[in-house]
Amino acid sequence: MIELPQPQRIADWFRPERPGPLIGPHVLQTGHGRIRADRPDAPRAVLVETGGDNFDLSGDPSAFRPGGPLRGIFRADQAFEAVLRDHSTELHRWPRVIYELQAPARDVVPVEAEVRRLVPADARALDALSPETHWITETWAGPPGAAAGGLAFGAFVDGALASVAIPFYVGERYEDIGVITEEPHRARGLSAACANAVVKDVLSRGRRPTWSTSPDNIASRRVAAKLGFRFVRSDLLYLVGRSI
Template sequence: MIELAPDQLPPLTRWFTAGSPGAAALPEHVLASGTGRWWADRAAAPRALAVACADHVLLRGDPEALARDALAVFGAHYVQAPARFLPALGSAFDLVVPWERMLYLHQVPVPVPRTPDGVTVRRLAAEDAPALAALTPDTAWVHASWGGPAGLAASGLGWAAFREEDVLAVACTYFHGTRYEDIACFTVPEHRRQRLALACVTALCQDIATRGHSPSWTCSRDNRPSRLLAWTAGFRLEHEYVQHLTGKPAHQGSGLPA
């Protein structure tokens, strides 16, 4: 596949449904934020289209239009695609693992819980980027959809629990769509079980509602803590679906861009 510049994009209404929740809001997020990349089998009148942001990919179109190794650029990604793409994914990677997911929509307003003494929950601001960057490397996924801590901090779409200058928990809009905002959250391990994530998530949900949008929540079916947090924060299950985690390209030396 070849990468497309934003001014090369075809009309997207035939490819993606506007106003969709969960990871399906990814195309709208990429258009609005500029974080992410677009790919197609060809620039003019494409027959297959992909959009990638952070480690997530959405595929649409006709997989028969793709060369054998066309999808190899999406190694180690979570791919959401119609079932007709599975043979192409299977031939492109040494491993394709189905990942059962759950999509929740926010339906029950919940008050922001009290936090421990000395902890403040507030909106992130641009000057909070160093505090986000100071979190452990395994938290980088939280701000990946904004291109890094500076992008998330400046977006105005994140809330965090602070003790002095330290971030203890954070919740943010991960994919910002035209109708739904899909949420991500994280709590520093030693500060869990203090309802800090719940405080951040409920504050963020109230903020999303003031924008006239609706919060959505996606998580693994096996992630019981995330499911419990979603329920406690007022989310209710909408449907289940399957993404696929890709492994390494099955054919090395294909000459595809990294």
């Protein structure tokens, strides 16, 4: 697989967009990540990679040549499952549920925190988050990229960043929202407050907010319901070379 020097030429590979992981569109929209293919012209298989080992694999499985063991979180059609299994030490299916906001944004109960848009100077506060919540900036090349992107909102409690929401994937039509709250500050409405600020921001840009989570993540599903998101479909990711 070779990296495409002009990935915008294959933008149609990722259209039409649908709610859920928008890995290809995110790389094209933000520049965070890379797109590879089996050949530079008229590719038959395309592999997109963004931060946090998040991958999108599409096209013809017979044209996909990994060149070594695979590891990461893959969005791929079921036709690629055998190829992924053959090139990894382990493979697990990870069920997902996808929601979309199809109505105006709701108001949420005010919280005892300062909720505001993050700016480049907040990179240090993002970097100070606990390791278990660092994934929130992965698709933005880490805290500096997430802070500089201008799309994240955070809740500050006593001057410290306690919760963050950000479009984890940015597409042309949809933006898929991710949110975290540090463990000592959970169950205080901070996730909903930050995510709702992002929802309103996404709508102001003429795009549709979406929400992806796992069926057993009850807390995440409750926040989505509180904000007015509605279930649109089930999905599946592959955990390749790693445990659930």
